[in-house]
Amino acid sequence: MKLTDLRVAVLGLGLMGSFHTELLTSRIRGVQVTVVNDFVQAKAEEVAARIGARVVADPIEAIKDPEVDAVLLATPGNTHAEQVNACLDAGKPVLCEKPLTTDVDSAYAIVAKEAALGKQLIQVGFMRRFDAEYAALRELIVDGGLGNPLMVHCTHRNPAVPPHFNSEFMIRDSVVHEVDVARFLLGEEIASVQVIKGVATSTAPEGTNDPMLVIFEMTSGRIVTDEIYVRTGVAYEVRTEVVGESGSALIGLDQNLQVKSTDGRWGGRITPGFVERFGQAYAVELQRWVDAAGQGTIDGPGAWDGYAAVAVCEAGVQALTVDGKVEVQLQTRPEAAR
Ligand SMILES: NC(=O)C1=CN([C@@H]2O[C@H](COP(=O)(O)OP(=O)(O)OC[C@H]3O[C@@H](n4cnc5c(N)ncnc54)[C@H](O)[C@@H]3O)[C@@H](O)[C@H]2O)C=CC1
Numbered sequence: 167m168k169l170t171d172l173r174v175a176v177l178g179l180g181l182m183g184s185f186h187t188e189l190l191t192s193r194i195r196g197v198q199v200t201v202v203n204d205f206v207q208a209k210a211e212e213v214a215a216r217i218g219a220r221v222v223a224d225p226i227e228a229i230k231d232p233e234v235d236a237v238l239l240a241t242p243g244n245t246h247a248e249q250v251n252a253c254l255d256a257g258k259p260v261l262c263e264k265p266l267t268t269d270v271d272s273a274y275a276i277v278a279k280e281a282a283l284g285k286q287l288i289q290v291g292f293m294r295r296f297d298a299e300y301a302a303l304r305e306l307i308v309d310g311g312l313g314n315p316l317m318v319h320c321t322h323r324n325p326a327v328p329p330h331f332n333s334e335f336m337i338r339d340s341v342v343h344e345v346d347v348a349r350f351l352l353g354e355e356i357a358s359v360q361v362i363k364g365v366a367t368s369t370a371p372e373g374t375n376d377p378m379l380v381i382f383e384m385t386s387g388r389i390v391t392d393e394i395y396v397r398t399g400v401a402y403e404v405r406t407e408v409v410g411e412s413g414s415a416l417i418g419l420d421q422n423l424q425v426k427s428t429d430g431r432w433g434g435r436i437t438p439g440f441v442e443r444f445g446q447a448y449a450v451e452l453q454r455w456v457d458a459a460g461q462g463t464i465d466g467p468g469a470w471d472g473y474a475a476v477a478v479c480e481a482g483v484q485a486l487t488v489d490g491k492v493e494v495q496l497q498t499r500p501e502a503a504r
């Protein structure tokens with residue numbers, strides 16, 4: 167370990183925490199994972215032994231640990247509020263996996279608390295912003311390549327999810343990505359949300375609307391549609407099309423590799439999951455966060471972006487039980503959170 171390496175604690179060593187730890191210890195420069203923590207102690211001990219880190223059994227103690235400069239939170243969303251607050255109390259940079267929190271009040275309290283500190287310590291794990299295709303799409307829009315962007319159409323399909331993914335969870339945990347994509351691509355807030363439920367797939371648990379069509383109206387009046395379907399049984403399909411006054415652009419077609427084989431088949435491979443589709447984006451996200459955290463700042467979506475997304479999802483959850491659109495209620499954005 168170099169003296170200048172950022173010493174990171176990883177909290178939550180499930181799917182994402184393990185993947186981030188693997189990246190931090192193999193591909194990311196200038197960082198050392200010194201402390202790991204998981205609710206399941208055995209999991210933490212196994213990872214710690216493998217990467218040469220120390221287990222700290224209590225998550226808040228792990229954040230406060232003197233050998234920790236910054237924190238990566240890959241714990242479930244409903245634990246983020248307490249853990250992000252502990253990072254702010256300790257004055258430590260944190261990369262918090264999405265969602266920032268699972269309720270608007272705690273999310274805004276975090277925005278206000280960070281603003282009062284006068285420095286940006288919180289980065290939220292909206293990794294699509296670091297994906298080459300999304301970055302190119304945004305650049306095209308900003309450079310005026312499509313003229314005025316009028317509409318955005320998103321498709322978000324997962325092959326399978328655990329049973330606890332009910333309609334509300336689908337909005338807070340999955341649609342939250344399109345919330346951030348809409349804000350990132352169009353550079354404005356979402357004003358209202360509408361949810362249209364159709365026929366549910368036979369594999370959805372009773373009462374779960376899978377798929378759904380979610381419609382955002384931006385403050386300018388632009389419309390963003392999002393098909394969310396998390397039990398397709400097929401593949402990981404994330405597509406976004408922007409329709410502008412002078413053209414349209416589509417990303418997410420999985421067209422990297424086309425194979426023609428001797429058995430008479432042609433085509434490419436479908437992406438099985440988000441780790442395969444966004445693997446490179448997570449790596450770019452982590453490298454930029456590590457570099458920025460070492461300088462005491464962030465380089466990516468911040469606390470306000472996390473809060474705005476939670477507020478939109480809150481409206482989306484209300485829209486599940488309402489016929490028509492639900493307005494998004496956003497508090498004042500503090501000057502320090504711009
Ligand atoms: N950016 C992205 O594409 C993705 C982000 N996520 C986000 O990452 C976070 C974690 O998701 P997964 O890895 O899929 O979940 P997971 O269930 O696979 O892992 C969560 C881990 O956290 C541990 N844990 C639970 N409570 C804890 C606590 N209070 N303190 C410490 N550890 C605790 C669990 O034992 C488990 O090992 C969530 O916020 C999720 O929304 C998940 C998948 C993809």
Ligand SMILES: O=C1[C@@H](O)[C@H](O)[C@@H](O)[C@H](O)[C@H]1O
Binds near residue numbers: 340343440
């Ligand atoms: O963040 C993620 C998961 O938590 C979520 O549940 C999936 O729907 C998303 O595709 C994935 O990127």
